[in-house]
Amino acid sequence: MRYKIIFSYDGTNFNGYQSQPKLRTVQSELEKAVSYLNKQTPTSVSSSGRTDKGVHAIGAVAHFDLNINNTIDKIK
Secondary structure, three states: OEEEEEEEEOHHHOOOOOOOOOOOOHHHHHHHHHHHHOOOOOOOOEEOOOOOOOOOEEEEEEEEEOOOOOOHHHHO
16 A cells, blocks of 8 residues: 655754665665564655755655555554
8 A cells, every 4th residue: 555644854964865875864764664664574765855965854745655554543
């Protein structure tokens, strides 16, 4: 099932949104969390935009697919 998320973040401690090898990024942290929800299956998160290092975001939108069926409350 596909899920849409709307989220905000403080980018101070991130190297931007997009995944980069050996750097902490918003996308890589989101994908770790979503993969945990997806029974440890690597899961990609597709976003509507990106930010640079240290930039914050409000109302960012992304989606991901889960192989399991869960209620929204359980996912939260």
